[in-house]
Amino acid sequence: MSEAPTTDVTTHAMAITPEDLPTAESFFKPHRIVLLAIAAGLVFCIVWFMRWDWIPQYLPRLGYGIMITLAMLFSTSILGFLLAVPLGLVQVTGPWPLKALAKGFCTVIRGTPLLLQLWLLYYGLGSLFPQFPAIRQSFLWPYLRESWPYGIAALTISFAAYEGEVMRGAFAGVPAGEIEAARAYGMSRWTLFRRIWLPRAIHRALPTLNGETVLQLKATPLVATITVIDVYAVISKVRQDTYITYEPLLLLALIYMCLTAILVFAFRYLENRIPTRGT
Amino acid sequence: MADPVSFINWSLLALEPPGWGGVLLRGLMNSIEIAIGGYAFGLMLGVGGACGKLYGGPITRDLMECYTTIVRAVPELVLILLLYYAGTDALNYVLGMIGIGEVDISGLVAGIFVIGVVQGAYTTEVLRGAIKAVPVGQIEAARAYGMSPYKVMTRVTLPAMLPYAIPGLSNLWLIATKDTALLAVVGFSELTLVTRQAAGSTKAYLLFFCAAGVLYLTLTLVSDFVIRIIERRARRGFVEQS
Numbered sequence: 001m002s003e004a005p006t007t008d009v010t011t012h013a014m015a016i017t018p019e020d021l022p023t024a025e026s027f028f029k030p031h032r033i034v035l036l037a038i039a040a041g042l043v044f045c046i047v048w049f050m051r052w053d054w055i056p057q058y059l060p061r062l063g064y065g066i067m068i069t070l071a072m073l074f075s076t077s078i079l080g081f082l083l084a085v086p087l088g089l090v091q092v093t094g095p096w097p098l099k100a101l102a103k104g105f106c107t108v109i110r111g112t113p114l115l116l117q118l119w120l121l122y123y124g125l126g127s128l129f130p131q132f133p134a135i136r137q138s139f140l141w142p143y144l145r146e147s148w149p150y151g152i153a154a155l156t157i158s159f160a161a162y163e164g165e166v167m168r169g170a171f172a173g174v175p176a177g178e179i180e181a182a183r184a185y186g187m188s189r190w191t192l193f194r195r196i197w198l199p200r201a202i203h204r205a206l207p208t209l210n211g212e213t214v215l216q217l218k219a220t221p222l223v224a225t226i227t228v229i230d231v232y233a234v235i236s237k238v239r240q241d242t243y244i245t246y247e248p249l250l251l252l253a254l255i256y257m258c259l260t261a262i263l264v265f266a267f268r269y270l271e272n273r274i275p276t277r278g279t
Numbered sequence: 280m281a282d283p284v285s286f287i288n289w290s291l292l293a294l295e296p297p298g299w300g301g302v303l304l305r306g307l308m309n310s311i312e313i314a315i316g317g318y319a320f321g322l323m324l325g326v327g328g329a330c331g332k333l334y335g336g337p338i339t340r341d342l343m344e345c346y347t348t349i350v351r352a353v354p355e356l357v358l359i360l361l362l363y364y365a366g367t368d369a370l371n372y373v374l375g376m377i378g379i380g381e382v383d384i385s386g387l388v389a390g391i392f393v394i395g396v397v398q399g400a401y402t403t404e405v406l407r408g409a410i411k412a413v414p415v416g417q418i419e420a421a422r423a424y425g426m427s428p429y430k431v432m433t434r435v436t437l438p439a440m441l442p443y444a445i446p447g448l449s450n451l452w453l454i455a456t457k458d459t460a461l462l463a464v465v466g467f468s469e470l471t472l473v474t475r476q477a478a479g480s481t482k483a484y485l486l487f488f489c490a491a492g493v494l495y496l497t498l499t500l501v502s503d504f505v506i507r508i509i510e511r512r513a514r515r516g517f518v519e520q521s
Contacts, residue, residue, distance in 0.1 A: 010450040013404035016351045031337045111499035112492045113460035116471050120488035127484045218354040225464060232356070249361045253353045260352040
């Protein structure tokens with residue numbers, strides 16, 4: 001059995017992962033207690049001396065925005081992962097035209113900024129669709145006039161491309177002996193994939209997948225630039241209405257830190273539930 | 280206009296003023312400048328941060344941990360907005376205190392600063408991992424020769440960690456080039472923003488966004504090519520791990 005899977009270096013450098021979580025007892029060191037006291041004083045100053053009277057008025061909208069952000073995160077992560085599995089698989093075993101296609105897709109999406117892809121879909125396709133009467137009359141038109149489908153499409157495509165690369169590595173990294181053993185048991189190709197190859201690949205990729213999900217959360221505020229009302233857009237609205245520069249942004253940073261923390265704790269819980277032999 | 284090729288008005292991409300090609304290329308140059316500046320600044324912060332995290336006292340270590348944790352938990356877009364306003368305000372405040380008066384900070388400097396701070400945290404993590412991958416025996420040997428800590432750093436640790444750090448660092452370079460697009464949100468005229476302006480005033484959205492995509496992709500592919508050469512050089516004499 002190979003060693004316990006670890007997060008990809010770059011993903012780990014850009015996103016908090018469960019391995020970074022501090023333990024409860026690590027806070028009870030003398031210098032840390034002093035630092036925590038200083039931090040508490042800082043937080044007190046921020047709460048006391050800055051303007052927070054706008055919060056009650058915007059609280060319902062903030063809650064709604066957080067819901068939208070989470071909905072964006074989970075829908076695009078799940079859809080993106082479902083796309084990533086075939087993308088990774090054909091790059092390992094597929095016939096060469098599919099392999100080249102999947103590789104090209106991953107390269108193009110990973111090589112351009114997400115903001116550009118988002119604007120390409122929203123402004124580019126969004127301005128193209130109304131020119132076709134067939135699309136205007138189809139049942140999809142009410143949705144295509146909204147902005148969120150473009151946000152979901154762009155985030156899904158981007159997640160699929162990054163994950164496709166991760167899954168390619170994971171599929172290729174499953175030891176050949178395990179697959180040979182499954183074949184020796186007389187498993188069909190589909191059974192082998194379902195019972196051995198996919199679970200082992202996901203197990204290997206899991207820490208990186210968790211990190212990439214945190215990165216996906218960090219990418220969601222971009223949809224606010226195409227008028228989706230997520231938590232970032234609500235905060236922008238607050239800043240426009242009240243002319244307060246820093247307080248809303250600090251609250252926004254705090255909200256994202258809390259969301260990330262919840263996500264990371266959830267992942268640690270999940271990772272601990274998956275048995276690893278040999279560690 | 281039956282010919283499908285003529286649907287696309289290529290003349291919009293011409294380099295001279297009626298076309299927008301020159302504007303796009305200038306935007307690309309701005310993006311590259313910010314990416315290089317931000318990456319270099321991030322690298323300096325990263326070397327400092329990694330050394331602080333590995334060799335610093337307990338307080339330095341905790342402060343570094345806070346820095347990297349915050350940057351890794353908050354979206355780049357939010358950080359860029361915060362740093363952009365806070366950074367320019369703080370600088371003007373300091374300059375006002377010492378009596379120079381307010382200066383208009385150029386978007387370029389502010390952009391390099393915010394991208395650098397974000398990249399610095401990522402670089403810290405990459406370098407910390409790479410330094411930890413250097414076999415302890417090599418560092419101990421250097422110490423046994425009587426080298427000063429600074430000499431151990433420059434002669435042994437930094438050169439020995441490079442092969443471990445280069446894959447992560449090259450990914451961070453690609454991320455820096457793409458993160459410059461986020462500066463469009465604070466109104467810095469880099470490639471993505473000028474593309475949107477060009478597209479908005481000509482209504483040829485698809486053409487311009489695809490053109491900008493091609494420019495970004497070219498930048499990535501050229502970088503990839505260079506990175507591969509550097510990687511091959513850095514890994515000379517390394518046993519290939521399978």
